Amino acid sequence: xxxxxxxxxxxxxxxxxxxxxxxxxxxxxxxxxxxxxxxxxxxxxxxxxxxxxxxxxxxxxxxxxxxxxxxxxxxxxxxxxxxxxxxxxxxxxxxxxxxxxxxxxxxxxxxxxxxxxxxxxxxxxxxxxxxxxxxxxxxxxxxxxxxxxxxxxxxxxxxxxxxxxxxxxxxxxxxxxxxxxxxxxxxxxxxxxxxxxxxx
Amino acid sequence: xxxxxxxxxxxxxxxxxxxxxxxxxxxxxxxxxxxxxxxxxxxxxxxxxxxxxxxxxxxxxxxxxxxxxxxxxxxxxxxxxxxxxxxxxxxxxxxxxxxxxxxxxxxxxxxxxxxxxxxxxxxxxxxxxxxxxxxxxxxxxxxxxxxxxxxxxxxxxxxxxxxxxxxxxxxxxxxxxxxxxxxxxxxxxxxxxxxxxxxx
Numbered sequence: 001x002x003x004x005x006x007x008x009x010x011x012x013x014x015x016x017x018x019x020x021x022x023x024x025x026x027x028x029x030x031x032x033x034x035x036x037x038x039x040x041x042x043x044x045x046x047x048x049x050x051x052x053x054x055x056x057x058x059x060x061x062x063x064x065x066x067x068x069x070x071x072x073x074x075x076x077x078x079x080x081x082x083x084x085x086x087x088x089x090x091x092x093x094x095x096x097x098x099x100x101x102x103x104x105x106x107x108x109x110x111x112x113x114x115x116x117x118x119x120x121x122x123x124x125x126x127x128x129x130x131x132x133x134x135x136x137x138x139x140x141x142x143x144x145x146x147x148x149x150x151x152x153x154x155x156x157x158x159x160x161x162x163x164x165x166x167x168x169x170x171x172x173x174x175x176x177x178x179x180x181x182x183x184x185x186x187x188x189x190x191x192x193x194x195x196x197x198x199x200x
Numbered sequence: 201x202x203x204x205x206x207x208x209x210x211x212x213x214x215x216x217x218x219x220x221x222x223x224x225x226x227x228x229x230x231x232x233x234x235x236x237x238x239x240x241x242x243x244x245x246x247x248x249x250x251x252x253x254x255x256x257x258x259x260x261x262x263x264x265x266x267x268x269x270x271x272x273x274x275x276x277x278x279x280x281x282x283x284x285x286x287x288x289x290x291x292x293x294x295x296x297x298x299x300x301x302x303x304x305x306x307x308x309x310x311x312x313x314x315x316x317x318x319x320x321x322x323x324x325x326x327x328x329x330x331x332x333x334x335x336x337x338x339x340x341x342x343x344x345x346x347x348x349x350x351x352x353x354x355x356x357x358x359x360x361x362x363x364x365x366x367x368x369x370x371x372x373x374x375x376x377x378x379x380x381x382x383x384x385x386x387x388x389x390x391x392x393x394x395x396x397x398x399x400x
Contacts, residue, residue: 013296089232105320110254114318115318115319117371118314118315118318118319118366118370118371119315119318119319120371124370124371124372125372128367128371128372128374129374131371131373132373132374132375149377151374151378152375152387153378154220154277154375155367155376155379156387156388158363158367158373158375158376159360159364159367159368159376159388160359160360160363160391161363162362162363162366162367162371163245163358163360163361163363163364163366163367164361164363166318166357166362166366167358167362167395168357168359170318170324171317171318171324171327171331171362172263172324172328173328173331173332173384174328174329174332174351175332175351175354175355176355176358176359176360178351179352179355183389185204185324186400187352187356187395188356188359190264190400191227191360191391191394195387196392200386200387200390
């Protein structure tokens with residue numbers, strides 16, 4: 001991961017090494033500046049590639065972050081459907097969607113990404129920002145809320161979803177593993193909905 | 201941690217090495233059999249010490265587990281006060297107590313223990329069992345509940361508390377770090393109470 005870089009000359013664009021070079025530079029940038037602070041342009045410069053070329057590999061900074069923790073680049077699309085339905089029923093839709101992704105063949109990659117994010121202090125900050133800005137922030141309708149109130153709700157939603165996912169799939173607590181998806185949706189969904197709606 | 205053991209002869213009881221030997225044997229036993237499956241007697245035998253001697257160092261298997269993840273042995277005492285008040289108001293008491301411990305000088309040890317539990321697959325199972333049986337199970341009144349119902353409630357409480365703690369202290373999400381204890385107690389406490397009471 002921290003192997004010495006090749007000199008930034010003589011590499012052709014479009015080969016596998018370029019992609020790896022970009023991911024290495026991205027990991028360094030996220031570690032140094034967080035997710036919000038790093039930029040596609042800065043990462044391209046650090047990787048020694050043209051700023052346009054980076055978009056050949058990654059559509060967005062979100063995709064670049066997912067690549068640094070070895071997650072599929074298409075993952076955010078699952079959230080679009082959740083967000084599209086508006087605030088009503090969002091709690092249950094979000095819990096069902098999250099459990100669906102974690103119960104899929106992506107589970108090992110997701111567990112590995114969570115472990116990386118929780119244990120590599122350099123990645124923890126950017127992982128937290130990514131989760132808040134791009135996952136929770138993307139899903140919660142916040143147009144009619146103050147920034148403070150939107151953040152308050154996002155934090156509570158994040159706490160509930162994180163605990164459900166880490167308890168069930170990383171710690172593998174039998175009391176959470178042995179539950180049906182529908183039951184968890186019915187039990188945790190209303191909590192998330194209350195947090196989404198700003199109710200106690 | 202996995203260094204070769206010294207031969208099980210010639211060691212005097214009561215020295216620092218004996219304690220370390222017991223902790224190493226305990227870590228191996230928890231990894232192989234989980235928290236519930238490991239026994240004080242078996243750990244003593246593996247460490248090559250008398251079964252009575254192990255109690256000179258550790259009052260209980262709980263303490264032994266805490267020692268394997270380098271946590272203070274007195275930690276469970278905080279839970280007695282929470283449990284003592286019965287089911288009414290338990291949600292707010294539990295959230296306040298957990299936040300109090302994590303906001304104390306124990307925070308670095310607790311973060312390290314969580315990281316160890318989440319990333320060492322051999323410890324993950326016993327950490328999950330410890331959390332469920334000794335922490336959540338110890339706090340929730342379950343005398344009047346079926347085992348299935350008590351487990352259902354314990355799982356939901358664990359999910360909420362885990363997410364709050366990991367989001368605020370391990371991932372350090374700004375939306376959770378920037379909150380006052382009283383506000384989090386007022387917002388998350390009612391959720392935990394609903395889970396404790398078995399309400400949706």
